[in-house]
Amino acid sequence: MNAPGQTISPSCSDCPIRHRAVCARCDSEELEQLEAIKYYRSFEAGQTIIWSGDKMDFVGSVVSGIATLTQTMEDGRTQMVGLLLPSDFVGRPGRDGAAYDVVATTDIVMCCFRRKPFEQLMDATPHIAHRLLEMTLDELDAAREWMLVLGRKTAREKIASLLSIIGRRDASLGTNGSSGPMVFDLPLTREAMADYLGLTLETVSRQMSALKKDGVIRLEGKRHVTIPDMGRLMEEAGDDSDGGVFG
Amino acid sequence: MNAPGQTISPSCSDCPIRHRAVCARCDSEELEQLEAIKYYRSFEAGQTIIWSGDKMDFVGSVVSGIATLTQTMEDGRTQMVGLLLPSDFVGRPGRDGAAYDVVATTDIVMCCFRRKPFEQLMDATPHIAHRLLEMTLDELDAAREWMLVLGRKTAREKIASLLSIIGRRDASLGTNGSSGPMVFDLPLTREAMADYLGLTLETVSRQMSALKKDGVIRLEGKRHVTIPDMGRLMEEAGDDSDGGVFG
DNA sequence: CGATGCATTGACCTGTGTCAAGCCCTGTGG
């Protein structure tokens, strides 16, 4: 617990997640109201942002960086239940207690709102509630897609699924030219991947090696991944290889 | 509960799911508007209500009966991603295509709304949107809880988890006196249980037998279950045995 | 330099899947 501290608030209009976050649909007047109650907080990689069961007195959006949502059983088994990327929303209006641990995987900046004022604002401005509904429905779809991965896919397919999801996200953020091989850095350790996939880190490591040996992926160092053929990867993931848009 | 088809509309005020469904928060005027666009449909056990990928021109609520939400891979592996009980909502405003198969497990009655009028109504009446957000957040929590079950629990724990969920639901519908052993009928075949739990039906069967042998449950016939000690069952499920309310 | 944290690899074990036989109902038709 050292210095996760306030940062100066840049204006919402310059915000990198302006049109993807909860505030996406707000008009300029609504934005002012939000701006009045917002504040930034940053956390270092590895810090726990919220402890499951703790009182949640704020909600907010990830501005930059990555965090994970995890559940832990008494004996220590843990399952990641969500991956929070820039623009994703954290917290649940209408509930005090946090249901999951939220942990910063990289250094992270969050745009926070105290919960009560935010809830009032939500009641007053349908644009916020509407956008939140939309985002929640998307997350529900993602969670259900993940249920198929967890329940029915083999270890190799699970790894391929994770890589293709991360790859697609990076593509949608325009990091890559849309043609040619896809290249990105894994934002997760082997252990975090295992927690996401319901595997052990040894199995993750073995399957990464296997995919590499079979030419499905290339690895430089432990984290830097190249995917020469996205279609091939999606076959390995057991998905329809024809890259349907989504949902 | 026989012929699939339209049924006479009873008034919303007599509706058994009046204060749990999307319409829960509507005032009488809003209810009238909903009433104007609603219609009932019934389906027989085993019928597919919606095919994944099909155009969805309606949304609606389960009034009575049980349905499942499932995803299927090309090679036939299937995973249940949701269990729809009375008052649960089906369909996603703002999207044409269904993302999952919806199958009636028992005979079922649904209260349907054509999608477009419903969406308009949703924009006009915040009570509906608000309630839908609340329900979607609950479903998201349930999906995430299920991710832990799928990813990290053993077969025995999975079975115990499923039984305890079904048991708790039945209790919340007041079927049981809140004390004494809990008794209910399984609404699912062994195969459906397997699809829910990410197991094979053989493993489900074996673990049911094991739980029975160990006195955790009692079985009369294949479906009628008695749970003499709920705390014991929850230990078997790997959950905190102190029956905390919920999330 | 050793220490520390992540990752890889190997050897072995076990829980769950697979394949196959057979049981118990219920319903149907001779």
Added chain:
DNA sequence: CCACAGGGCTTGACACAGGTCAATGCATCG
């Protein structure tokens, strides 16, 4: 009334994917 077929379920024998335990490699950091 019996025979029989079919669906749901149970049980057994065996195989294998993935877990467990343990050793080692490879950076980075003080």
